[in-house]
Amino acid sequence: xxxxxxxxxxxxxxxxxxxxxxxxxxxxxxxxxxxxxxxxxxxxxxxxxxxxxxxxxxxxxxxxxxxxxxxxxxxxxxxxxxxxxxxxxxxxxxxxxxxxxxxxxxxxxxxxxxxxxxxxxxxxxxxxxxxxxxxxxxxxxxxxxxxxxxxxxxxxxxxxxxxxxxxxxxxxxxxxxxxxxxxxxxxxxxxxxxxxxxxxxxxxxxxxxxxxxxxxxxxxxxxxxxxxxxxxxxxxxxxxxxxxxxxxxxxxxxxxxxxxxxxxxxxxxxxxxxxxxxxxxxxxxxxxxxxxxxxxxxxxxxxxxxxxxxxxxxxxxxxxxxxxxxxxxxxxxxxxxxxxxxxxxxxxxxxxxxxxxxxxxxxxxxxxxxxxxxxxxxxxxxxxxxxxxxxxxxxxxxxxxxxxxxxxxxxxxxxxxxxxxxxxxxxxxxxxxxxxxxxxxxxxxxxxxxxxxxxxxxxxxxxxxxxxxxxxxxxxxxxxxxxxxxxxxxxxxxxxxxxxxxxxxxxxxxxxxxxxxxxxxxxxxxxxxxxxxxxxxxxxxxxxxxxxxxxxxxxxxxxxxxxxxxxxxxxxxxxxxxxxxxxxxxxxxxxxxxxxxxxxxxxxxxxxxxxxxxxxxxxxxxxxxxxxxxxxxxxxxxxxxxxxxxxxxxxxxxxxxxxxxxxx
Amino acid sequence: xxxxxxxxxxxxxxxxxxxxxxxxxxxxxxxxxxxxxxxxxxxxxxxxxxxxxxxxxxxxxxxxxxxxxxxxxxxxxxxxxxxxxxxxxxxxxxxxxxxxxxxxxxxxxxxxxxxxxxxxxxxxxxxxxxxxxxxxxxxxxxxxxxxxxxxxxxxxxxxxxxxxxxxxxxxxxxxxxxxxxxxxxxxxxxxxxxxxxxxxxxxxxxxxxxxxxxxxxxxxxxxxxxxxxxxxxxxxxxxxxxxxxxxxxxxxxxxxxxxxxxxxxxxxxxxxxxxxxxxxxxxxxxxxxxxxxxxxxx
Numbered sequence: 001x002x003x004x005x006x007x008x009x010x011x012x013x014x015x016x017x018x019x020x021x022x023x024x025x026x027x028x029x030x031x032x033x034x035x036x037x038x039x040x041x042x043x044x045x046x047x048x049x050x051x052x053x054x055x056x057x058x059x060x061x062x063x064x065x066x067x068x069x070x071x072x073x074x075x076x077x078x079x080x081x082x083x084x085x086x087x088x089x090x091x092x093x094x095x096x097x098x099x100x101x102x103x104x105x106x107x108x109x110x111x112x113x114x115x116x117x118x119x120x121x122x123x124x125x126x127x128x129x130x131x132x133x134x135x136x137x138x139x140x141x142x143x144x145x146x147x148x149x150x151x152x153x154x155x156x157x158x159x160x161x162x163x164x165x166x167x168x169x170x171x172x173x174x175x176x177x178x179x180x181x182x183x184x185x186x187x188x189x190x191x192x193x194x195x196x197x198x199x200x201x202x203x204x205x206x207x208x209x210x211x212x213x214x215x216x217x218x219x220x221x222x223x224x225x226x227x228x229x230x231x232x233x234x235x236x237x238x239x240x241x242x243x244x245x246x247x248x249x250x251x252x253x254x255x256x257x258x259x260x261x262x263x264x265x266x267x268x269x270x271x272x273x274x275x276x277x278x279x280x281x282x283x284x285x286x287x288x289x290x291x292x293x294x295x296x297x298x299x300x301x302x303x304x305x306x307x308x309x310x311x312x313x314x315x316x317x318x319x320x321x322x323x324x325x326x327x328x329x330x331x332x333x334x335x336x337x338x339x340x341x342x343x344x345x346x347x348x349x350x351x352x353x354x355x356x357x358x359x360x361x362x363x364x365x366x367x368x369x370x371x372x373x374x375x376x377x378x379x380x381x382x383x384x385x386x387x388x389x390x391x392x393x394x395x396x397x398x399x400x401x402x403x404x405x406x407x408x409x410x411x412x413x414x415x416x417x418x419x420x421x422x423x424x425x426x427x428x429x430x431x432x433x434x435x436x437x438x439x440x441x442x443x444x445x446x447x448x449x450x451x452x453x454x455x456x457x458x459x460x461x462x463x464x465x466x467x468x469x470x471x472x473x474x475x476x477x478x479x480x481x482x483x484x485x486x487x488x489x490x491x492x493x494x495x496x497x498x499x500x501x502x503x504x505x506x507x508x509x510x511x512x513x514x515x516x517x518x519x520x521x522x523x524x525x526x527x528x529x530x531x532x533x534x535x536x537x538x539x540x541x542x543x544x545x546x547x548x549x550x551x552x553x554x555x556x557x558x559x560x561x562x563x564x565x566x567x568x569x570x571x572x573x574x575x576x577x578x579x580x581x582x583x584x585x586x587x588x589x590x591x592x593x594x595x596x597x598x599x600x601x602x603x604x605x606x607x608x609x610x611x612x613x614x615x616x617x618x619x620x621x622x623x624x625x626x627x628x629x630x631x632x633x634x635x636x637x638x639x640x641x642x643x644x645x646x647x648x649x650x651x652x653x654x655x656x657x658x659x660x661x662x663x664x
Numbered sequence: 665x666x667x668x669x670x671x672x673x674x675x676x677x678x679x680x681x682x683x684x685x686x687x688x689x690x691x692x693x694x695x696x697x698x699x700x701x702x703x704x705x706x707x708x709x710x711x712x713x714x715x716x717x718x719x720x721x722x723x724x725x726x727x728x729x730x731x732x733x734x735x736x737x738x739x740x741x742x743x744x745x746x747x748x749x750x751x752x753x754x755x756x757x758x759x760x761x762x763x764x765x766x767x768x769x770x771x772x773x774x775x776x777x778x779x780x781x782x783x784x785x786x787x788x789x790x791x792x793x794x795x796x797x798x799x800x801x802x803x804x805x806x807x808x809x810x811x812x813x814x815x816x817x818x819x820x821x822x823x824x825x826x827x828x829x830x831x832x833x834x835x836x837x838x839x840x841x842x843x844x845x846x847x848x849x850x851x852x853x854x855x856x857x858x859x860x861x862x863x864x865x866x867x868x869x870x871x872x873x874x875x876x877x878x879x880x881x882x883x884x885x886x887x888x889x890x891x892x893x894x895x896x897x898x899x900x901x902x903x904x905x906x907x908x909x910x911x912x913x914x915x916x917x918x919x920x921x922x923x924x925x926x927x928x929x930x931x932x933x934x935x936x937x938x939x940x941x942x943x944x945x946x947x948x949x950x951x952x953x954x955x956x957x958x959x960x961x962x
Contacts, residue, residue: 114742167730167863167869168737168767169739169865170742170767171737
């Protein structure tokens, strides 16, 4: 299903061919009919001409000499009707025609006057012959020879011609000659038939050639059309259906599902760091990567699943009949398959991708809607630590609103609508505030205070995070000057995105800002999420190294929630590890969480870092942290994010008794 | 679809029509003489016609119609055309009677006229002293005799004397027959074979088939066959010279002076009115015109 051959439109093609065939048949048949008609007419004309010529010869060689003699010239004022023949002329005529009539060379011969009177006939009869009113007789009487084929028992040609008895050209009567035509007719017929066959065969061959040409052309057209259709619907690089085809086919599926009550999943997949492959190894490597990816996809997917490449490194799938768990399972299989090492241009790569899953009919029945939700889920995956994410409501923000958000955020940066709140980090044992974590807030003119979750993903996604972080750094350092002036020596923590670290010149920027503010580097801590470390490791590590070299503290945020390899920690000058709130909140009840937190504390201490627990919300947890040897704590128990002047400089460390009292 | 089908049908019909159509024959030619129609009947002349002619209303003139362009058969083999039939019609219109050209034997024509079978002879007959014994002649043309030979002139004949020792053909009873007989005596021992045949057409057959070396003919028909596209491939004039320029005349019985004079006056009217010149021009005979109508050369 992922690659559907466009079926050729057979019916219209055969109709086209039939039209071609019929259209070429018409002129061929017409031509054949015309040529045959002309030829048989010419043959008949030839027969008549032959008859005329023969009669002419008979007249001049037989009859004229018989009629003409010194004594009885055949001319005079009266025509033969009046005059008749002399006995001598009559005898000579009989003599001259006898043999020919006997042999059948001449079937009948009559000499007639212009009045029609029979002056001489081979059989002596005077009543037979053509009626005077016959057009042929009249024509002959007026000097025009006529020949006509008469079909009786056999075919006979009848010639009527003027009797030109002498060289003067005077006509003295009409000669009526009947010549055998059967042999001539048979021969002509044979010729005509022969010609018919030849014309027929020639035209049939011509038609065959035309038909073959038509067939060949229609076939080429059909193939061309099929190719065009395929190209229009498929991606040339991978051979997968393209965006158009996906929309068409998926919509058809969804319509059918809506009608028949089917269910399934729409999945959007985006390859991580594809751009780097393109940039560093070249486009051919990127293309090769896409081909490898699509092959691996195919190896896992079923026949009914639609896989399409929407463009770039973005893929879409429609998985009919799958529920959430099955879709996730299938996508995890795909992810694992993709993650198998690939060697491109001698560089071993592990392909990672983010999968966003939207289910139908739960998340919508329209493709557009489902795709948006799958997109939201996918970006959750990109931001978070899980690759395969099923859409889970609108909480994560609307990626389709991101463009709006991004535009507004730009204005916000210009108009100074952003503000920084600070959440204190205290030393666990004494409760003294050691540092403030700067958390950006957006005082939107219409929407009020916008939580960071609503705009940070958009900023992250667009690259707007770079100026945003710069702004936060600048403002945080400025605020720090403020509290320093107020007598506090708190350090300030700023969250830094992977994109910041990847951006060239970031360490220089940090150095410049520090210099600008005149702040000691040690009083600045950059918090880096684990996921940032999963990115372009080399660049990020180099950037971290350079920043750390300035003396700036490096903190690993949300430790334990992501995929950070411990090997990353080994090479980094980490000054702080912040344990993810997921572990911290459970330490009161869950022995396993306790074990994990304890080991992380041990690990951090082993690496020479201090440990901060995030999300400390109860005194019980706080006390346990003290016991566990945690260095610092952060959370609502200690203080919510607030403008720095509102931060209490110390925190009253809860005692055991308080807790017991509280629990009672 | 209907439109397309009808176009196909039309196309087929056009194809069949193109093959099936027959050539239209031109309409038959009319035979009137419009120029002659300008000739008006002369009642005085009509009144002077012999009673018998006025009574029957027509004149029968005998001719040997084998003497193009003077008189010959048209393609239908029945109509006699030429300068003389045209002249006869014009004369008839002046006289107010119909004229009829009748095919007959040249050699017996004068006798037939004498016997009253025909009213006259209009057949390129030369006005000779000998014939004047039998008839009076109303002269209408002046011409000489030419020697006609086969195209290429195989006998290298350029003058009459060259005919000696050979054979020549002529029509029975013609002036040219007399000329040949005279020539034969001049040839002396060398001799001259004369073949006299019934019609001028037969004379040409003799020459065409090579049975004679030359033919003596009046200049107009000789020139005609030597230049006409149907015959010029076979005949040519031995030279441009015309021998023994003579007058042609309509022979009328000697006792029929009334008719003779009427014909002469009618001819004079045609000469005066220009109709005569026009008819001559039409048959390319203008060189043979006579200045005035004459009887027996005077």
